Amino acid sequence: MRWQTTAILAAILITVGAFYYVYDVRMAPDREKAASVKDRLWKELEGKDVDDIVVETSPLIAAHGLDLETVRDALLQEFGASAAPGEGAPSR
Numbered sequence: 565m566r567w568q569t570t571a572i573l574a575a576i577l578i579t580v581g582a583f584y585y586v587y588d589v590r591m592a593p594d595r596e597k598a599a600s601v602k603d604r605l606w607k608e609l610e611g612k613d614v615d616d617i618v619v620e621t622s623p624l625i626a627a628h629g630l631d632l633e634t635v636r637d638a639l640l641q642e643f644g645a646s647a648a649p650g651e652g653a654p655s656r
Contacts, residue, residue, distance in 0.1 A: 611640065614639045614640055614643065615636070617639060618632055618635055618639065621635075
């Protein structure tokens with residue numbers, strides 16, 4: 565094999581490796597976050613916001629005989645918001 569062919573193949577290999585590194589390693593967290601937010605009904609709603617909703621509507625929730633933790637979990641699932649592990653339903 566001539567040295568020019570080897571140099572061209574090395575350049576192609578370096579280019580493919582650089583593309584893989586940038587696209588799959590460096591940009592993967594951003595793509596994963598965008599994919600998780602993509603299908604959410606309220607794109608900016610977070611676990612803290614769900615807690616605020618539960619606190620504000622707790623009299624109505626209690627009037628209907630519902631459990632605050634169950635309502636909070638249902639809202640988190642419906643809106644796709646993520647809560648930090650160990651967070652419980654807010655108490656009033």
